[in-house]
Amino acid sequence: MDNSIPMELLKFLSPEGTLFLLASLILLIGPFFREKVSWPLVSLIGFLVSYLLLLMQAGTASPGDNPYASVVLGGTLSNLIRHFSLGAGIFLLFLFWDRDRFQPETVGLLMILAGGSSMVGMANDLTVLYLGLELVTIPSYILLYCHGDSNSAESTMKYFFLSILSSAFLLLGIAFLYGLTGTTNIAAISDALLLADPAKLFGADALAAHRLLLIPILGILAGLGFKISMVPFHFYAPDVYQGAGYRMSAVLATMPKIAGFAGLIRIFAFALDHGGPAPTDFARDNIPVLFWILAFISITLGNLLALLQRNIRRIMAYSSIAHTGYILAAFAVASKAAPDSAFTGLSAAMFYLIVYFFSTFGIFAILHYLEQGRKPIRDWDDLAGTSKDNPVLAVALAIFLFSLTGIPLTGGFLAKFAIVYCCANVPFTLDDPVSWESHYLFILLALVIVLNAAVAAWYYLKLISGIFLKPVIWLEDKSYSFKPVLIPILASLLITVVLGIYPSLLLKPKAYQELIEKRPIAQGAGIHGPFQLADGKQ
Amino acid sequence: MSPIDLKAYLVLGAILFGLGLVGFLTRRNMIIMFLSAELMLQGVAVDFLAFGRFRGNWQGQSFVLFILTVAACEAAIAMGLVYTLYRLKNSLDSGKWSDLREEGLDSPDDLEGAWAPAEKPDYPVLPLAGIKPQSGEETSHV
Numbered sequence: 001m002d003n004s005i006p007m008e009l010l011k012f013l014s015p016e017g018t019l020f021l022l023a024s025l026i027l028l029i030g031p032f033f034r035e036k037v038s039w040p041l042v043s044l045i046g047f048l049v050s051y052l053l054l055l056m057q058a059g060t061a062s063p064g065d066n067p068y069a070s071v072v073l074g075g076t077l078s079n080l081i082r083h084f085s086l087g088a089g090i091f092l093l094f095l096f097w098d099r100d101r102f103q104p105e106t107v108g109l110l111m112i113l114a115g116g117s118s119m120v121g122m123a124n125d126l127t128v129l130y131l132g133l134e135l136v137t138i139p140s141y142i143l144l145y146c147h148g149d150s151n152s153a154e155s156t157m158k159y160f161f162l163s164i165l166s167s168a169f170l171l172l173g174i175a176f177l178y179g180l181t182g183t184t185n186i187a188a189i190s191d192a193l194l195l196a197d198p199a200k201l202f203g204a205d206a207l208a209a210h211r212l213l214l215i216p217i218l219g220i221l222a223g224l225g226f227k228i229s230m231v232p233f234h235f236y237a238p239d240v241y242q243g244a245g246y247r248m249s250a251v252l253a254t255m256p257k258i259a260g261f262a263g264l265i266r267i268f269a270f271a272l273d274h275g276g277p278a279p280t281d282f283a284r285d286n287i288p289v290l291f292w293i294l295a296f297i298s299i300t301l302g303n304l305l306a307l308l309q310r311n312i313r314r315i316m317a318y319s320s321i322a323h324t325g326y327i328l329a330a331f332a333v334a335s336k337a338a339p340d341s342a343f344t345g346l347s348a349a350m351f352y353l354i355v356y357f358f359s360t361f362g363i364f365a366i367l368h369y370l371e372q373g374r375k376p377i378r379d380w381d382d383l384a385g386t387s388k389d390n391p392v393l394a395v396a397l398a399i400f401l402f403s404l405t406g407i408p409l410t411g412g413f414l415a416k417f418a419i420v421y422c423c424a425n426v427p428f429t430l431d432d433p434v435s436w437e438s439h440y441l442f443i444l445l446a447l448v449i450v451l452n453a454a455v456a457a458w459y460y461l462k463l464i465s466g467i468f469l470k471p472v473i474w475l476e477d478k479s480y481s482f483k484p485v486l487i488p489i490l491a492s493l494l495i496t497v498v499l500g501i502y503p504s505l506l507l508k509p510k511a512y513q514e515l516i517e518k519r520p521i522a523q524g525a526g527i528h529g530p531f532q533l534a535d536g537k538q
Numbered sequence: 539m540s541p542i543d544l545k546a547y548l549v550l551g552a553i554l555f556g557l558g559l560v561g562f563l564t565r566r567n568m569i570i571m572f573l574s575a576e577l578m579l580q581g582v583a584v585d586f587l588a589f590g591r592f593r594g595n596w597q598g599q600s601f602v603l604f605i606l607t608v609a610a611c612e613a614a615i616a617m618g619l620v621y622t623l624y625r626l627k628n629s630l631d632s633g634k635w636s637d638l639r640e641e642g643l644d645s646p647d648d649l650e651g652a653w654a655p656a657e658k659p660d661y662p663v664l665p666l667a668g669i670k671p672q673s674g675e676e677t678s679h680v
Contacts, residue, residue: 127597138608138611141619151638153623154637154638157568157619161568165562168558174601175585175598242638243638311641
């Protein structure tokens, strides 16, 4: 057996490798030269080098031809998530550019966060996926403690304990997925769940096998649902965001979500792809229903509870729960959409995630910038006078809020439109009552999304009215100094508006088809490690 | 390994996982809560090993090594975190930390005032040594 590490794989992993190596170096020697070096600059250079390495890979190259023998996977989707994670890391780095005591630690941990999320995006093995998720979670505990506001200790404690609980459930799910299929290779697992008769997987009768499959599916949904703050695993989000300060809220509302959704796409690939090989009933019927229910309650509960809040970060936390619901709705419809549909559910979901990142980042970054040298902005009435104070940023804040509401000419509108379009266009055939059922169910989901967008408009517009309309009793005399954070704010403003006018940059109808389609499907053949069915057949 | 043996190991793993879950949900001492969560991870590790043996490949065992590594990282952070939290409130009770909650809710700390906090024992104090730091330089962030 050839034990040498292939150069191809090393080259493929070099962007993340650069990030992790440099981050370790910074964490190791940074504390000795706290004040002497501009650590964010060092880290920015590291990010740029890693980005260049990623660009040099020319997109679709995968290490090795055999997806059953590789722990990582190239392709359009993994490429998009890797670019997105690195870009998000750079944006968040600018947010932490301020000079403070923890600079080397902060930038080092941010690099690990970005690298971990990008690892999840290309994972083709449950081990890589799990490690990537932990590389996103563990640094965020430390960052949360060091950069939160006065309540950071409590919010770290809540986040930490609930997070280890959720990661135990994720592991339980992964263990049973491995046990049922006999491999940790995700490509092989997808094939097994798609093609093999579930009864054969475990040598049990079909009903028992279906019940057994519920353990991995529910466990993984619980573990990843915590990271994307999906109802009913959302309880931590408002409390943690409230104590986290705007900068850390920006990190927690984006990075774990990118990683969590990437993980969901990877593991549930067998239920998300339309146009692939004919899926089993299990993948075609049961998992979309699960996503449908989760999307429904996340959207509704998130928006309704946000109406009750006064604290801006709590509002944003509930709004992030609702946005998770919209993306889950796109997941639910992913395997249902018509083959000639303008968008697939998966491309709509990725587009929504990207637009959501830039809008949320913009809001948190602007609020963080406005907080300098004045009393902290906690409740929505603290926003009074912002439009007189800093009219440019007030308008930018309003545009980001409009984008989250889904007002036309912003990216948020087209993102919601794509999801509603997919949900309303589920095809049905006259002689198949099951297909009518799903047709009407998804029209109902589209209605729920539209109605909830109207509900959400109430609290977003309340924030905007706080910025522009609330009478100012007493205006502080403030002068805002230039901060590096203004650069990514401007960039995300541009991206939000450009994606609202010209969405086809990222909203590509036929992207991400390679999840299942391109793979040479051969049961058992070429699978890394023995892919044994319980009756002893290879 | 026969399916019967596998079942026994899975039951063992499930018992460990369940004990950990019950401990996590019912205890309020933060160290016990963390240990319960670790117990859940070890239950999963038993599952992994049993499945690996049953399937006849090494992937389960190698996954357990990664689980142990991650659990060690989490333990390091947990101990640091619990220690600072103890220093801040002089208590390991997780119910003491309830400042962040929905508006208008009562404090969930039902034991508030049930007993007086223990007096601080007379810890030995190290004599001051070295150069005195300039005032204002040493700031606490908590």
